[in-house]
Amino acid sequence: MKNLLIIIALLSTATFANKEGEALHNKTCVACHVVQHDDNFYMRQNRKIISLPKLSGQVSRCAQAFNTGWFPDEEQAVVDYLNKKYYQFKH
Template structure:
């Protein structure tokens, strides 16, 4: 029972850490390039080009490549997860 509780707590804390990491990376590298404010309306607007989780991953990868951001794959994944958890809510 204690091992199950410990495992559950570790998984939850690592997911929280990854989301916080994604949020910080997004703040440092993404927001600076966009002129308009990034809020719920920016990400969930009607004319969004993103319609699913694949589109979101592709967009983050395109931005990382175009801006020559040196993120590791797990950092890109953290940003995708942050954006998805915070705004898009796409199924994976």
């Protein structure tokens, strides 16, 4: 029973982080890019993001360059959101 409660708590935390990441992405990231954001933007053939560390680094660089004021957990939420929705890199 205790294990089930832990699993439920972890899943609900992951869902919240994913929602938070999506909200931060939609509020901040999409507004700054000139190109239309659809699945093709993230999944194009010549993309530079080819691993989870590169995705994390890019999110961090953008957050710093645009002075988002995000805390590390918010940056991670955006990374998690983008990875889950588009890239699906293994952890």
